Amino acid sequence: MDQLPDFWRTEVFHPLSVHLPIALLLVATFFKIVSLWKSGETWNKGGSILLFIGVVGAWISVYTGNLADGIVSRNLCDPTVLKDHENSSLIMAWLFTIAFLLEAAYSFLRRGWLNHLVVALMIAGSGFLVYTGHLGATLVYQQAAGVYVPSDDCEEFE
Amino acid sequence: MKRIAKIIPAFLMLFLFAACESTDVVESGTYSGTVDEVEADKTEIYVKTDDGKTLELYFTDETSLTIAGEEVDFSMLEEGMSVEVEIEKVGKRLDPISVKIIE
Numbered sequence: 001m002d003q004l005p006d007f008w009r010t011e012v013f014h015p016l017s018v019h020l021p022i023a024l025l026l027v028a029t030f031f032k033i034v035s036l037w038k039s040g041e042t043w044n045k046g047g048s049i050l051l052f053i054g055v056v057g058a059w060i061s062v063y064t065g066n067l068a069d070g071i072v073s074r075n076l077c078d079p080t081v082l083k084d085h086e087n088s089s090l091i092m093a094w095l096f097t098i099a100f101l102l103e104a105a106y107s108f109l110r111r112g113w114l115n116h117l118v119v120a121l122m123i124a125g126s127g128f129l130v131y132t133g134h135l136g137a138t139l140v141y142q143q144a145a146g147v148y149v150p151s152d153d154c155e156e157f158e
Numbered sequence: 159m160k161r162i163a164k165i166i167p168a169f170l171m172l173f174l175f176a177a178c179e180s181t182d183v184v185e186s187g188t189y190s191g192t193v194d195e196v197e198a199d200k201t202e203i204y205v206k207t208d209d210g211k212t213l214e215l216y217f218t219d220e221t222s223l224t225i226a227g228e229e230v231d232f233s234m235l236e237e238g239m240s241v242e243v244e245i246e247k248v249g250k251r252l253d254p255i256s257v258k259i260i261e
Contacts, residue, residue, distance in 0.1 A: 070202065073216050074218060074251075076251060077248070078250040080183060083181055095170075098170060
């Protein structure tokens with residue numbers, strides 16, 4: 001008789017950790033774009049705080065993704081999608097990290113172009129974020145990456 | 159300052175794309191090349207073949223690793239070693255059947 005595997009498997013920590021930074025980084029980008037036209041602390045500072053938490057979350061997701069990679073790769077029919085997912089996620093994480101560092105530099109230097117560069121990097125990062133998410137969803141829904149597939153008779157649930 | 163504003167994005171894009179790894183998918187068969195990278199915690203190796211392709215190989219329970227016909231542990235693998243790998247292509251996944259260390 002098949003046994004239902006433990007839910008808290010190593011590969012499960014990746015989907016558990018990715019959704020918060022996805023939401024935070026996209027909202028942070030929106031806040032920062034709005035702050036170019038609207039003055040006020042809410043858009044600018046709010047965007048900065050969301051960016052910081054999102055960057056930390058992004059690197060945690062990269063770490064958990066690396067852990068999951070070693071487990072799910074052996075069962076995928078097309079691991080090249082996983083490689084693209086990995087590459088895209090690293091580009092995304094670095095774009096937002098550099099945007100955060102330049103944001104910190106902007107608070108000291110106060111150069112207008114630096115602020116525009118931060119927003120440009122965040123928009124580019126959001127593009128890679130959406131693409132990374134799309135590839136991640138492809139891995140799960142088309143190749144069952146990290147997914148336990150129940151037996152035909154569902155015996156393990158009895 | 160404006161020159162820096164132009165240089166930073168160009169430098170960034172170069173840095174980011176250089177950091178990416180790309181791998182190739184090949185047909186089932188035997189290939190010789192050099193171990194480009196070893197990821198011991200994942201029992202995974204990257205092999206650069208003699209014709210310039212990069213193969214990402216995850217060892218399975220069935221993969222045999224040998225030196226001069228003797229079965230050896232995964233920890234023996236090091237970057238720069240010459241190897242001959244027999245691969246089975248499953249979908250677009252490359253399963254290593256055997257890895258022979260030639261040194």
